[in-house]
Amino acid sequence: MSTGSLQARAEGWLGNNDVRLLIALALAIGGLYALFSVVLGFQLNGTVNTLRRVAFLSAIYAMLALALNLQWGYAGLFNLGAAGFMAIGVYTMGILTAPVTASPPGFGLPLPVAIVGAILVTGIIGGLAALPAIRLRADYLAIVTVAFSEIVRLTLRAPEFANTRIAGVAFGTGGATGLSLPSNPIRILFYTDPATTAPAPNALGAAIFSAVEPLGIEETLVIGWAYVIVLCLCLGLLYCLMIRIGKSPFGRVLKSIREDQQVTQALGKDTRLFKIKTFALGCALMGLIAIFWRLSGGYASPRMFKPIQTFYIFIALFIGGTGSPTGSIVGGALFASLLFEGPSFIRRVVAEYLQLSNAPDTLVSALAELGTLDVTPLLAYSVQDVSISALRLMLLGIVLVYLMQRHPDGLLGHRKAIASSVALSQQATREDDNE
Template sequence: MSESTEGGSSRLPGGDAGLILGVFFVLYAGFTLIGVVLGLDANGLASTLQRITFFAAVYALLALALNLQWGYAGLFNIGVAGFMAVGVYTMAMLTAPVNPGAGGVPGLGLPLPVGIVGGMLAAAFVGAIAALPALRLKADYLAIVTLALSEIIRITYNSTSLQTFSLAGIKLGTGASQGMSLPTNPVNALFYSNARSPASPPTALGEAVFGLFRVIGIERTTVVDWAYTLVLIAFVGLFYVVLSRVGNSPFGRVLKAIREDELVATSLGKRTGRFKIKVFMLGCALMGLGGILWQGSQSYVSPSSFLPILTFYIFIALIIGGAGSNTGSVIGGVLFVGLLFEGPTFVRRLVEQLLPLGEAPNTFVAAVAPLASLDVLPLFAFLLGSLDSLRFVLAGVALIYMIQTRPEGLLGHRKEIASSVNLSQREQPVQADGGRPPNESSVAHTADESHGENT
């Protein structure tokens, strides 16, 4: 059964797609209103919405990949950042030029598609290694192993001994803490004659598109950034379709059985160990691809891009939306970015413009001291100035609130029909009086709903 027919979303116009678009519409309306109050021009508004959409797309991608492991199979993977790093660095080493010149990191000089596939395969291979303990470890213990593996990967890429090295006579490198260059954003080739230089003359397509948006005051860089963001949105749709089909397949139903009770799944003859390894490899490959798409908009990558906090951000997005729901994964990524990741910065700018508070104290003690004379403005100014740093606190508060009040997330409560065919929607024979006999499955479903209301 598709997710669009689960729970309350079937009553919304457009189903789950309408729900996702509705969340985006509310988010866009809110940030547009804030931007107008802040005095942003057309290019500023377009750039702001592009940044929000970009991060919402990448967090949705990674939340979907994590949902395959945790939401479907119940595998607690806290090493998402590490598998992203494997995918990105493998792609970078495969595509880096053989002779990069002074200060560059050598690679194999392969085409970008080969590098992307190689990065996904490398992430899947490392995922297979990490999945071996999954045959014996449960819940928290598996989380510890994956977190440790993620840090081992990051520290390895940060090691100076791997800045440049030779493997079977082939020179490679990771750049260590200095990072390494990434291939040129392929979207640039659509708009510029020289994809490596935005200052080069535009192509025929670029000239037409730039001229169209120049009329409303949107600059070239914003147009190109939006084009790459639209590519990410297309990948979100692709991830969603693939994972929905996986979840509704016999393979996906076994994963959900493992999540609910592995002993029962084993007693039914399912080799749960193989299923765990397969789903872990698939999820890690998608995490590697998500990392490649995220970092692909930049010119270089470094180990500092894959700190453990990134994994916890992705978990927060999935918990908000609801584990086990692909629609919830997308909505969770959008809400996390809009309300917790980018929202505090815009709130601070808005309050500073509407309520001039003067210079904020430099220390917490200096901000608290005026409370003795009932002056709360210094403390308010201090907290407002530290709002970007307090983003971690806000994320923690939101996480605790969700766990306490709605541990299943916004959409995690929705039920899925286990069979591949929805028996409640099958055609019923017509009776002599022209009516149809009641469907047993629908009666059972109605009784289940009544029981839920009574409880």
């Protein structure tokens, strides 16, 4: 059997079943990182931690891509302010849960209540922000939303709101130093009192910790993987929700707005109201996903919500293909594992196994050493934090150019759902049969 026929069969087997496709993608990414880690001789604890981080970021960016796909892929709303709405959700949750006696103070509410409150606040602000902006065309809407995102970020880091009092109520954002968040809520599954400095494990925690201790796996890593499993469950629920929305009458109206708003209006649909609802729902989901993200670290800062974060989410969505929920997960996983985390993994490999000396201060100095056929200075310069960030941006640019040339609709963009509940080809067949 030829290689081409094997590839065709594999594509047919994977392409006809979304579950198979996503499982195969997860196994391929995990297997790739595990293979390199084993070949390079990484310790088990480090390998498992690398897989945890890749899985964590893949789940986060997949959920963010799904939320953005609701706005851009379904309704055609070009929201470049995703980072701002993520910040609103995280900071609202942080302020609501911060103790009254803390610095900055908060409202001291339980975490579940604060999360619900943050979702509502983010959704309401998203709906209000959409009121004046929803009349604009896609490019002007993008300008307004990115400006709104920057207003939110600069407001959060402003010293005037670091510790303030409004109408007798004291609260604060922490300013440029950031805001402390509640500890990882998943710790309650493993410890009797996770809020203490040195918590004692409960029965479940003691059993799991003792089982992995001979392998050299730390307790924090077990907790991290438990959090990743919860995130994957949330990703599955969000994926099912997006599928149901896409097939519902509400979702079909959104797709018709995406294709031709004037025709949709002529059919008696209030397109403005549909856009506002979609914008508010998408922003609320972004706020919730950002809460999941930042709760894992227990800290939030305005610098975490720069416009580049929105750009990352769009890249993930473009890779998979707009309009396809499965494409959103595929794009989010590929972006997080290969483009975002991949350069950092390469830096770790180079720095650990080549034993590089001090890096030159400039690229010119690093290139000058090539005249002596010594590539060590260039490698040392390339694996610095600043250089890795530049390398990541270069890879993103290369991927974008490749996608625009070879796959302008993304890897699964051809699977964009149509606005009609029944495919036009099926409608034509039924009409012929009736005749």
